[in-house]
Amino acid sequence: xxxxxxxxxxxxxxxxxxxxxxxxxxxxxxxxxxxxxxxxxxxxxxxxxxxxxxxxxxxxxxxxxxxxxxxxxxxxxxxxxxxxxxxxxxxxxxxxxxxxxxxxxxxxxxxxxxxxxxxxxxxxxxxxxxx
Numbered sequence: 138x139x140x141x142x143x144x145x146x147x148x149x150x151x152x153x154x155x156x157x158x159x160x161x162x163x164x165x166x167x168x169x170x171x172x173x174x175x176x177x178x179x180x181x182x183x184x185x186x187x188x189x190x191x192x193x194x195x196x197x198x199x200x201x202x203x204x205x206x207x208x209x210x211x212x213x214x215x216x217x218x219x220x221x222x223x224x225x226x227x228x229x230x231x232x233x234x235x236x237x238x239x240x241x242x243x244x245x246x247x248x249x250x251x252x253x254x255x256x257x258x259x260x261x262x263x264x265x266x267x268x
Contacts, residue, residue, distance in 0.1 A: 148191045155184035155225065162232070175232030183225025190218035 162177035193201070193214050201210045 148187055151187040152184050152191075155180040158229070159184070169237070172232045172235050172237060175235065176229050177232075179225045179228025179230075179232060181225070182228060183222050186218040186221035186225065189221060190214055193217075 159177045159180035162173045162180060165173040166177070198210065205213075
């Protein structure tokens with residue numbers, strides 16, 4: 138296989154895997170709450186890193202290389218990509234390591250005879266009127 142094909146496969150995998158993680162985190166939002174939201178946001182931010190790197194290399198690299206030089210351009214592209222990837226990783230770790238939010242335990246129903254009076258419901262009159 139060509140080096141370009143291997144690079145393309147790696148780029149697709151590095152974009153698809155965080156998106157799959159975002160889908161999994163979205164499924165668990167009801168059960169995990171804030172932690173799953175942090176993980177989902179982290180996955181989406183982490184997916185932006187390789188996406189931006191791929192777009193800058195594929196679309197505008199010739200003009201950027203010509204204006205700033207190859208070393209400076211590649212360094213800037215990698216720095217931008219790494220910033221998104223590391224920020225996403227930090228959000229995923231924050232969601233995974235944060236303490237779960239304690240939910241309130243369900244309140245048991247009152248037991249009759251323990252200080253509470255039973256509720257009296259008056260009889261409902263018929264719609265036809267008094268008999």
